Amino acid sequence: MSDLNQLESETLGAIAAAADEAALEAVRVGALGKKGSVSALLATLGKMSPDERKSAGAAINALKDKVGEALGARRSVLKEAALEARLASETVDVTLPVRENALERGRIHPISQVMDELTAIFADMGFSIAEGPDVESDDYNFTKLNFPAGHPAREMHDTFFFNPDASGERKLLRTHTSPVQVRTMLANKPPIRVICPGRTYRCDSDQTHTPMFHQVEGLVIDKGAHLGHLKWILEEFCKAFFEVPNVKMRFRPSFFPFTEPSMEVDIQCRRSGGEIRFGEGEDWLEILGCGMVHPNVLRNCGVDPDEYQGFAWGMGIDRIAMLKYGMPDLRPFFEADVRWLQHYGFRPLDLPTLAGGLSGA
């Protein structure tokens, strides 16, 4: 029996001493393998008398079970330790920076963003979007819009001209988006509701003017469309665009060759320290020009001014972007300085919707 005890203590000792799974496996093979010490004892049972077998068998099997259990327990411990060791060895410095995601780096230019905002608002009011070429004819840019040849109003536009072509026609860069009105009326029967956003050009360059800028024009031609409707549309637009519950607007009579009556519109605001807030304050800021489409323009575009009437308005996209988002100067819009673009640009997925709020704020 003392042999058995000794074997037990030796085997259990070896199990406890096994430093890793390989060593433990060696102990297992040494004890329970085909030629193992415990297996060898079991093999002796067959030669024993039934009585001997009964007592020795129980003891040997008990030993086998004990060893088996000890092996299992030790294996668990070792496995756990090995996992711990592996995990420890796999530790990394999680404070290392990952590469900036493309969605973090990418930017949408404020002009594009504002055009998307305009689209969201006016689509909801039932407007579609009309476009026209930047290189225009004198006829569409001026004559059809009731600018008489040689009139000082033409001169105020600081027009970029191309050289006359073989037929003597001199094309120009459109000075406003209004020729798109002409194109829309010539191509479509009333009722018409469009906005015409686009690039416009005037040969003028200083702190507040750039030779290229962006305008959005609105045009409504219908049987009953009048100034009161125009006011409502502009008020609703300003509230939606500037994302304020109320705006106060001031309409002033003015002059544009293509509208009659014509008005300029100021919006009430408060300026303080370079910041502008709308819907409050004492200051007036001019934001757009508008009016009833001039009967001559309607006639020039094949619309009977006694049957149909309508209104139009135009404003600077760059300018309303500056007012809403606080850029102090116009020139950097077109300088492509990445610092400016990163700062004033919009994230790729900041898609303006009415449901989600235009600026997502």
Next chain:
Amino acid sequence: MKLTLSWLKDHLDTDASLDVIVETLTRIGLEVEGVDDPAKSLKDFVVGYVIEAKQHPNADRLRVCMVDTGAGAPVQVVCGAPNARTGLKSVFSPPGTYIPGKNITLGKGVIRGVESLGMLCSAAELQLSEDHDGIIELPDDAPVGARYVDYAKLADAVIDINLTPNRSDAAGVHGIARDLAAAGLGKLKEHAVRPAPAGFPCPVSVRLDFTADDTHLAPAFALRLVRGVKNGPSPEWMQKRLKAIGLRPINALVDITNYITFDRGRPLHVFDANNVKGDLVVRRARAGETVVALDGKTYELTPENVVIADENGVESIAGVMGGEHSGCDEATTDVLIESALWDPMNIARTGRGLGIVTDARYRFERGVDPAFCVPGAELATHFVLDLCGGQASDLVVVGDTSVTRPTIDFPFTEVKRLTGMELPAGDMVATLEKLGFAVASVTAERAQVTAPSWRPDIEGKADLVEEIVRIAGVDNVASTPFMRAESTVAGAILTPLQKRTRIARRALASQGLVEAVTWSFISADRAKLFGGGKPELSLANPIAAELSDMRPSLVPGLLAAVQRNADRGFGDVALFEVGQVFLGAGEKDQRMAAAAVRRGTAKTSGAGRHWSGKAAGVDVFDAKADAMAMLAALGVSMGGLQVVAGGPSFLHPGRSATLQFGPKNVIGWFGELHPRALEALDVSGPVCAFEVHLDELPAQKPKATRAKPKLDLSEFMPLERDFAFVVDRSVKAADIVRAAQGADKALIAGVEVFDVYEGPGVSDGQKSVAIAVRLQPRDKTLNEAEIEAVASRIVADVSKKTGGTLRG
């Protein structure tokens, strides 16, 4: 157009305050741009008396003055003016005063160790003149402590109106007063002009020398001699008004013409009769004729210009500027007064052509009141006789000053139709009449309305509506909801190209690119390099030489932009633009392009050095990735898209490709820039770019249903087999992939290139391309023999199509 409050009150009998007048002007369409009210801006300046001026102890050129300001104890002021002296009366400003000429607010100071509690002021500091040589010197009887503006009678506010080009009638104070009277702000003082006393026939005659086609160039010309005048400075009141609106007083005769120009919107000219030889002829200038004008400059004239000439030659550029030779000065004793009518278009062209901007041109090109041509001459004569004495001749008038304005049949409902505003017909008639319109045949429904002679801008009903509502107040038009026509959920409104443009922007920004908006025009050299530079797209009047030609591509502008950023120290830049490019001047020659440029290490995976890997330069595959990402986002079917090696000449020939749906449907390109192009553009590399014309992308076919096709899933496991082929270096990976794919179109679900190798183990001039082929069984699990059969076909097909061999 500038005027002063007192000047306005010469024409308008009103009690209205300056604020009300200013507000009303803007409300009725005469927008006030600015008001300079000295009563406010100079209110803190008072008359001071220098009790004692002593030498400053520490500065040679400064004096320490004790000033009696009329309030309390004398104040110590350190003054640097050479004329600061004991006993002088001058203008004093206490600390806290805003000094307009210096744009500062005065504070208490210590100057070279001596306290200074205010300032004695020069005229320049009060912005009253350019004079800053010394402090203002006032007469001894100036009352100490009085407000200087009151004492000097400066309290006449100057109103600056931003006149719209249609309102030539408001280019004179009288016209502005008429508008204000119509708006209910008082009563217009009519100031009818009576003929001046005339005593002898005018010795100088005038001939309008025009062909029958040209008579419109000079419809009428009135002339009169006043002899025996004494020309000197004009009276102080007139000088003050002229100065207030920014004009420099010259002499009485010239000042009278300027005064009437602003008072009545009626430009005039005066000739020194002793320098006029013979009679006057009004005619087109002869080619090459020159004249030295009153500004001292010599102008070369063309037959486009109308002139007034005598036997000496050209004496005056009609309606624009007089000539120096016959100009009036202090020596003038006999003066010829001219009041004429000119063709607005011709005056505008002449002024523009010669580059002359004058108050006369401004009015003539907008259209002056023909009916005031003769009264203008009479008014000027009265002034000359009053201020300079002399005797006036009869007035010679040639041509026709009569005027016909159309009579407009005006239904009163027109106001409601166009504005939604309900006004009593009587109010409408009253407004029109106050503005000088003749209103006749008034019924309950309509009236016959004739515009006054001074309103050439009035053409039809809409103009009358404007007159009525601007006086009634456009702010009183009620805002009226204007709903969508259909009471349904709003439908889609964007065109396919508009949608593409928007998606392209978001897709490219999602690639980590930053959107730029660059000029539509670039330099001719750059345009030519990118296939543009056609004469029809070259501006006749560019704002700068480097902005002369419409861009044929977005890339040159983006390249210039990345280089500007690099020059500022931001070299790893990735920019894109979606915008118009110009292939010709025709309507259909404009395209919507999308382009991106990456520079330095601004790769699709990120820019700059990073601990996780090396910082490599951008290359053709970054450009390709951007292009493909955008096309994928646009839903372009990639099946038919061909990537053909090589592209435009500004690209690296071996690292560029053309994107096309067949040779006749090229949509764009991508690649690295050609080193020669970079050199020509002065851009340092590495730089890659792509550009696609969004208009050229195949249109998506409209579908009857929004439902997607049925999802077809196989229940059998897919399996993958790898092959490596050794091929010539020139063989395209795409050809290997296509050949492998074609080996069994039903079974092969995908082919990926996972390794490309050149080097030891592969002969020179060859490369190894490894592909993974994914097999997707459809109706049963494949056995080894079947797999082997497909594999053999793949090897055979690739070998046949590319000459490659399976790598051992």
